[in-house]
Amino acid sequence: MPVEPDCIVVGGGLAGLACARELACRGRSVRLLEAAAASGGRVATDTVDGFRIDRGFQVYLDAYPEGRRQLDLDALKLGRFEPGALVAEGRRLRRVTDPWRRPLAAVRSLVDGTVGLGDALRVARLRGELLGRMEAGGIDPDRPVAADERTTRAALEARGFSTRFIARFFEPFFGGVFLERGLDTAETVFEFTFAMFALGSACLPAGGMAAIPRQLASGLPADVVEVGTPVAAVEPVATVERGAVRLADGQRRACRAVVVATDRRAAERLLPPGSLPATDAGVTRGDKGARMVAFAAERSPIGGPTLLVSADRAGPIDNLTVPSDVVAGYAPAGAALIYASVRPDWAGDDAAAAADVLRQARGWFGSHVEQWRPLATLRIGHALPDESPAARRWRPTGPRLAPGLFICGDHVTSGSINGALVGGHRAAAAVDAELASG
Ligand SMILES: Cc1cc2nc3c(=O)[nH]c(=O)nc-3n(C[C@H](O)[C@H](O)[C@H](O)COP(=O)(O)OP(=O)(O)OC[C@H]3O[C@@H](n4cnc5c(N)ncnc54)[C@H](O)[C@@H]3O)c2cc1C
Structure with missing residues (x-):
């Protein structure tokens, strides 16, 4: 790896990983700088007492066209949800x-x-x-x-x-x-x-959702990803001959092209002023958050790989799933793992969320719920970008912002695993084309 790579990618979520991998495939030298201790961004999984707790309930849709191009789906050993859903209304569950x-x-x-x-x-x-x-x-x-x-x-x-x-x-x-x-x-x-x-089907990988970015990262040469390396600023391209980023510790890293592959808020902080389209005064782009409570139980309350969604406005539950019914590996043998996502408009605080979830679930599953043991409560401040029509009209129209300066991430394409992968691929192709022409 040369000291000064062709390209620096800032941010190691799915978009950044996909971008770095495509650039490496095209023979470009690339460095990926990730602020957190691991790459993967919003797709992450923790293990608590042998249970796989994804950082917020999310699913991989096996019909995603870009996922089919970029991922080895067989290697992910996907478990599949049944099509459709159980819809809870009051105490009734309808299919x-x-x-x-x-x-x-x-x-x-x-x-x-x-x-x-x-x-x-x-x-x-x-x-x-x-x-x-x-x-x-x-x-x-x-x-x-x-x-x-x-x-x-x-x-x-x-x-x-x-x-x-x-x-x-x-x-x-x-x-x-x-x-x-x-x-x-x-x-x-x-x-x-x-x-x-x-x-297709909504799926979970046997290794947890984090298996998806792990697979992308494993396709990169060993010295490409630097974790624990927050970038403080991207230098304005007009004032330097080549691209460069400034790290939080003051170091300057030069390269020929920079791709900012962070979420939108971080991109706004990092990029030189004026790089991104300014929104109309009337357009607000609030990111969407998510909350989830995970429980351990002796057995599944649903008894199958079915998503339960709630039309019942009396409680906090948005949807409830049993990942261990979908794919083995999410829970230790003989145990069940339950995820309850909390409605975005539920006002109750995190401390009360587990108790409120249990109260509502008791209406559907009866005394079974008494043996559920809370494992974790997660709050994700930024889960998805605002995708209202007004907010989407203010996205950059393509990955190239200026000579040597590119952008990708789900806020530029669409808020999904597929959207992040598409953005990473498009940014890599644009960087490669510019480097080839220069
Ligand atoms: C709760 C939840 C549920 C979801 N459900 C689904 C679903 O069911 N299906 C689906 O397809 N998608 C779902 N998504 C969306 C999907 O996970 C995201 O669209 C996708 O992961 C975004 O990837 P990204 O690379 O664009 O951004 P990110 O994953 O946010 O990656 C950006 C990276 O940049 C890094 N970074 C930020 N600032 C800096 C800096 N200064 N220096 C260096 N690095 C920096 C961050 O640490 C991060 O790793 C869900 C997301 C969440 C959180």
């Missing part, structure tokens, strides 16, 4: 499923009134249309957006979905995915995510 993959269960949902015929037909039309557009390459949440992009809620209402079905299914299911119950996320992001759920 809403994908009629193409579970036709009998879908018929039962129609018969018991969980899904009305009109909404079932609208889901069928939506599914057919989105899969057709997906196949034709017509849904890309990572490209610049149309000025008239709508919110998910507006799009669902325009398609004629009943208020009842939106509240009973789309709000708890996609509200849990987007980490906001208002369904203010842009229509394109919803359409892409819906297509991913229809085309």
